[in-house]
Amino acid sequence: MKNTPSVEQQLEIYHRMLLVRHLEESLGALHKEGRTRGPIHRCDGQEAVGVAATAVLEAGDKVATTHRGHAVYIGKGMAMRPVVAEILGRATGACGGRAGHMLIADAEKGVIGGNAIVGAGIPAAAGMALSMQILGTGNVAMCVFGDGAAQTGICHEAMNMAGLWKLPVVFVLEHNQFGLTVPSDVQSPVENLSIRAAGYAMPAEIVDGNDAVAVYRAVSAMVERARRGEGPGMVECKTYRIEGFSTSDMGGYQKPEDIANWKARDPLQISRTALLGEVGEAQLARIEAAAKAEVAEAFDTALSDPMPEFSIDEACNPYSEAH
Amino acid sequence: MAMMRYAEALNAALREEMQADPSVFLFGEDIGRYGGVFKVTKGLMEEFGQTRVRDTPISEQALAAMAVTAAMTGTRPVLEIMYADFVPLTLDALVNQASIYNYIWNGQVKMPFVLRTQGGGGAGAGAQHSKALDSMLAHIPGIKVVAPSTPADAKGMLKAAIRDDQPVVFLEHKLLYNTRGEVPEGDVTVPLGKAATVRAGSDISVFATSKMVIEALKAADLLAADGVSAEIIDLRSLRPLDVSAIIASISKTHHAVAVNEGWRFCGYAAELSATIMDHAFDELDAPVARVTLPDMPIPYSEPLETAMLPSAEKIRAAALKTLK
Ligand SMILES: Cc1ncc(C[n+]2csc(CCOP(=O)(O)OP(=O)(O)O)c2C)c(N)n1
Ligand SMILES: [Mg+2]
Numbered sequence: 001m002k003n004t005p006s007v008e009q010q011l012e013i014y015h016r017m018l019l020v021r022h023l024e025e026s027l028g029a030l031h032k033e034g035r036t037r038g039p040i041h042r043c044d045g046q047e048a049v050g051v052a053a054t055a056v057l058e059a060g061d062k063v064a065t066t067h068r069g070h071a072v073y074i075g076k077g078m079a080m081r082p083v084v085a086e087i088l089g090r091a092t093g094a095c096g097g098r099a100g101h102m103l104i105a106d107a108e109k110g111v112i113g114g115n116a117i118v119g120a121g122i123p124a125a126a127g128m129a130l131s132m133q134i135l136g137t138g139n140v141a142m143c144v145f146g147d148g149a150a151q152t153g154i155c156h157e158a159m160n161m162a163g164l165w166k167l168p169v170v171f172v173l174e175h176n177q178f179g180l181t182v183p184s185d186v187q188s189p190v191e192n193l194s195i196r197a198a199g200y201a202m203p204a205e206i207v208d209g210n211d212a213v214a215v216y217r218a219v220s221a222m223v224e225r226a227r228r229g230e231g232p233g234m235v236e237c238k239t240y241r242i243e244g245f246s247t248s249d250m251g252g253y254q255k256p257e258d259i260a261n262w263k264a265r266d267p268l269q270i271s272r273t274a275l276l277g278e279v280g281e282a283q284l285a286r287i288e289a290a291a292k293a294e295v296a297e298a299f300d301t302a303l304s305d306p307m308p309e310f311s312i313d314e315a316c317n318p319y320s321e322a323h
Numbered sequence: 324m325a326m327m328r329y330a331e332a333l334n335a336a337l338r339e340e341m342q343a344d345p346s347v348f349l350f351g352e353d354i355g356r357y358g359g360v361f362k363v364t365k366g367l368m369e370e371f372g373q374t375r376v377r378d379t380p381i382s383e384q385a386l387a388a389m390a391v392t393a394a395m396t397g398t399r400p401v402l403e404i405m406y407a408d409f410v411p412l413t414l415d416a417l418v419n420q421a422s423i424y425n426y427i428w429n430g431q432v433k434m435p436f437v438l439r440t441q442g443g444g445g446a447g448a449g450a451q452h453s454k455a456l457d458s459m460l461a462h463i464p465g466i467k468v469v470a471p472s473t474p475a476d477a478k479g480m481l482k483a484a485i486r487d488d489q490p491v492v493f494l495e496h497k498l499l500y501n502t503r504g505e506v507p508e509g510d511v512t513v514p515l516g517k518a519a520t521v522r523a524g525s526d527i528s529v530f531a532t533s534k535m536v537i538e539a540l541k542a543a544d545l546l547a548a549d550g551v552s553a554e555i556i557d558l559r560s561l562r563p564l565d566v567s568a569i570i571a572s573i574s575k576t577h578h579a580v581a582v583n584e585g586w587r588f589c590g591y592a593a594e595l596s597a598t599i600m601d602h603a604f605d606e607l608d609a610p611v612a613r614v615t616l617p618d619m620p621i622p623y624s625e626p627l628e629t630a631m632l633p634s635a636e637k638i639r640a641a642a643l644k645t646l647k
Contacts, residue, residue: 098627
């Protein structure tokens, strides 16, 4: 089938999804022990969206993500240790502990970046695409955004211009059924938010967001178009938030049967089942053990890394003599 | 009197005003079924129904603009903006809409619109969820801006704000919601625009609002050990500002510290300093000291954030320097 990832690519996607799963579960455990700070937004159960969508991108392509961006950080190639260290506020973090888990960036990897103002990532990606179009780089920008973010005014404004100017941008809608505690049907009168793409003259496809291969195929078709200069596209990935909104969520509004049904459709299991026939149990077990060890090691080091010290940073101060 | 948490006091004010006046309605993100992310609206959807307590999409800009015209046309909307950091998304409604019509249209319309929000740092919420943007809001003529520090004032001032026919921005603080205090029972309002002397003193006046009042009170204890008698004034209302209470205190102490959790440059502490110079320059024995956030984004990591935030220790140091 066209745009299907190779077995090798699928293995790498599976590997990165495993990394994200262990990352989220480890953070959950640390939170329970009172060893994290501030709210943490986990994306376990939704790894296929962020990981498979960014697996399509090339090194020079750029991505903007949300407050729930761990799968995108790892998917776009950031190493585990600086991500974990940043989440734990360490000096060795990807942003020296300044950003925290919602705002992580790695400009070299094209992650610019996490964004905790809901909706803000959508024009962010469109702006990157505008720059790519003006400079003729041949690159593509991607925005991973939520069903809640789709209701912001800025979403409409940005998508309209992306369609109007045929910007090389792909909008990946991670539809996990909730914006914070509010179900999607209390936020929008339409179930499939991507029908709006027609209003911006862009194609859209709805996929099973827990099936990494389906996400990859649809996104790569949109990325190819965008790269050819044919303009933006949207992929609506249907998934579900199996954990609370964040570590501060007091719960009580998600149906236990929905959580159970979606857990039974775990993206890791779907990928594993698909790969088993291709590569066999032994290779999968090797990847699984390696991912687990990698995350454990990242936590071990990050937890003993130093905290940053406060100083006025002249290099980052626009009013200093240096500027 | 009843012992209540700050969040419960706000909840009581909303409930009482909704019971008393069917034109009062609430809307905002997660305020209905969930009862608000800080639980201020807990139980209100159950009591008043989904027409008067609405969960909304994430659409701050339109929500605020709709509140303006809903207020003009007979209702009393109370809009919750989850974090003060998202208030910039509503600024057009405040700067170009709510604040102008009463004057521009010669008093033909009223604007009984309350925008509730909460700001401030100390919770490890990062650069986009920790700001106190009070001076930006207090800058807009035509809007009242209040920031109570106690549960009693939270209740009394929210009731007054809802009854006010002008737009009111009601500033809460994420680290105040769980603080407790005595709250008078029944229909007691606290007027907007009146400061309160929360600790009398004779050597130096400290002016603060919201959580900074708590820090100022701690500083007063530290200063007492230093042999300094600090008077703590909870301004409660940033605009209108109780200038006569400020002058009265300075006339006694002849020294002042202006405290604000927002940025320094063009900040609220600068406004206080200028106001004191305008009205009480001759009473001053030393320049007004300012304790504010440094002019930079708020970092996530604990030691970085803690180093930045105004604190009792910083207020004490500023007071001692001023008195030297
Ligand atoms: C402008 C703005 N409004 C409100 C919030 C508070 N908030 C944070 S995440 C969120 C829900 C976002 O829902 P969605 O876009 O579907 O992302 P999800 O959390 O489901 O991944 C809300 C309301 C915010 N961060 N920014
Ligand atoms: Mg969502």
